[in-house]
Amino acid sequence: MLWFALARNEEQTLAVQIEEELRKRILASQLRENEKLPSSRELAHSLGVSRNTVNEAYEQLLMEGYIYRIPRSGTYVSKGLAFKKERRQIPQFEKQIHQSEGTMIDFKASQPALDYFPRQAWANTYKQVCLTADETVFGYQSALGHVQLREAIANYLGRLRGVEALPDQIVITTGATQALSFLTKLLHPVGEKVCVEDPVTEEMRSIFTEAGAQIEPIQTDEYGIKPVQLPKNHKPRFVFTIPSHQFPLGAILPVKRRIELVEYARKMKTYIIEDDYDSEFIYEGTPVQAMQSLDTEHVIYLGTFSKILSPSLRIGYMVLPFHLVESARRQKWFTDRHTSSLEQVALATFIQEGLFEKHIRRMKKLYAKRRKVLVEAINATFPQCDILGQAAGMHLVVRFNDRKRIQADELVKHQVNAIIVDDFSIKKGHHLNELVLGYGHLHEEDIQEGIKRLKKALTSCNTE
Ligand SMILES: Cc1ncc(COP(=O)(O)O)c(C=O)c1O
Incomplete structure (x- = not known):
């Protein structure tokens, strides 16, 4: 069904308003070439106008070449009228997101394993x-x-x-x-x-x-x-x-x-x-x-x-x-x-x-396993660090005890992402060498690879 609003008290007649709306839609490809238009009776009914008004609009569009008629079949949109769509320019920040997708290992917190839904x-x-x-x-x-x-x-x-x-x-x-x-x-x-x-x-x-x-x-x-x-x-x-x-x-x-x-x-x-x-x-x-x-x-x-x-x-x-x-x-x-x-x-x-609790049991096993892999990788890679917080949820915090100052841009350069705890702080400066590592959504191999990248990224960071 085709419908659009018509202004009853406008200077433009109803027929002209219908023409203009149809022209606009044809040029914008909202009505595609060779698409069948509603019969004048249907369109008149849906717009709440007389059939003559629609016929008047159709006649004008026919004359201008926007539409064509096939006897005993109907009225159609003419070919080759739509303007080529301009390709949307992707803003810079969206480009960055697209480029990093797939290669970035993101230890974002509180993200469940969506593939286990x-x-x-x-x-x-x-x-x-x-x-x-x-x-x-x-x-x-x-x-x-x-x-x-x-x-x-x-x-x-x-x-x-x-x-x-x-x-x-x-x-x-x-x-x-x-x-x-x-x-x-x-x-x-x-x-x-x-x-x-x-x-x-x-x-x-x-x-x-x-x-x-x-x-x-x-x-x-x-x-x-x-x-x-x-x-x-x-x-x-x-x-x-x-x-x-x-x-x-x-x-x-x-x-x-x-x-x-x-x-x-x-x-x-x-x-x-x-x-x-x-x-x-x-x-x-x-x-x-x-x-x-x-x-x-x-x-x-x-x-x-x-x-x-x-x-x-x-x-x-x-x-x-x-x-x-x-x-x-x-x-x-x-x-x-x-x-x-x-x-x-x-x-x-x-x-x-009982399906909910069954799902919890399944996810708990999965997250416990992922957490174990993460803890082992951290301990093997950063012997000086502390893991904070209880063994729970889908993230942990790791505190690096060397004199390095974590730099977010170094992480991104090495295709790994994690948030510095201090970014969450209201009073700044107490959690500068701590990182939040979410693991719920990451496969074991990504966790291991992510920690390797983290090691390289931290090695490139400046000493305090
Ligand atoms: C600590 C905490 N509480 C509550 C929420 C809210 O979750 P939602 O609005 O999806 O129920 C979030 C979302 O990430 C969260 O991290």
Whole structure:
């Protein structure tokens, strides 16, 4: 069907407007040569004009040679009219990305092994949901998210993360990023301080500052955030922490500090936002329960399916104290109504049928193996270095103890990429000789080759 808007009160007649639109589309190849145009009756119907108006436009275009007619067949676009498309100039930065693709070994953090996405199991589940789900799934749903998914998450979190949550306290969001962005607005930080672990990603900081908050960095050591550093003389709107596997340093926050944090939140009547983005992957010891299990009123828990399954799903969630649920529901409704229900029901079914935990077990084995290969390669290549953080997640931090100053441009020159921890720091200068190495997405041979390149790159770096 062909449709475009016509201005009824324009000086130009409707027939002229139709002519011009068709001319424009023919010249731009949006209507291709020899393509059949709709009959005058069809076009008149779709544009809401009389058939005579369309005939008038067609006659003019016929006269000008834009179209031709075949008796008892129809009206067609003439040949050879479209301008040759100019080749798009690729901007410089895109060129660099294309050129480095394929040869660069990128130790980017928090990137799951996309080639291990359980395509078949997901496709079967999704198809089953499409074919059998109640028809209400295809309509608007609760802004909190589909109840089947909220129940599945509540059950999963209770069993595996110690999180106490009723389905009605869970809000499904478009990734944890949206949850964090909602929460920041919900807790009204405009002009107020929010305490944030330092180092932390620039993205997280931007979410807070875009909402008008002022960042107060809180020092983080090899065990995670240091509660003694939290301000005593003023109340932050919230404290943001990643206690299960601090990003980027990789610490698992000890229980003593968790209790101190909760006590602080209680005393100051503030909130802890707990980002639990990759806690499923712990390779040594047993997972520590979520902080939310210590206090369901002061700790807000955020989770995501981006790291376990795929970032493309865009499904995350937050577990809220009851008094925040209604505001969050309204915010979600007025932002995007709700996250896609088909995906939600497919995910709920995937979890309830045990496929999710099966996938976690598979990925955990894979990441543990990749981590082992990386640790061995680092130890063999850089005997002087320290590996920081716990054996968890999809990245580790390596600290080089020689006098070399890591230079990002030397890494790129040697076709290897990794972020210097100091790039994540708010207070600069404490993590200059540390690199974040993500390994989740890298095959074993790439990990080994990447470390060889890193060695060459660091050898070329200047001594401090
Ligand atoms: C520490 C951390 N938390 C949360 C997220 C958000 O993930 P998403 O919005 O894909 O759920 C990310 C993304 O990389 C992350 O690194």
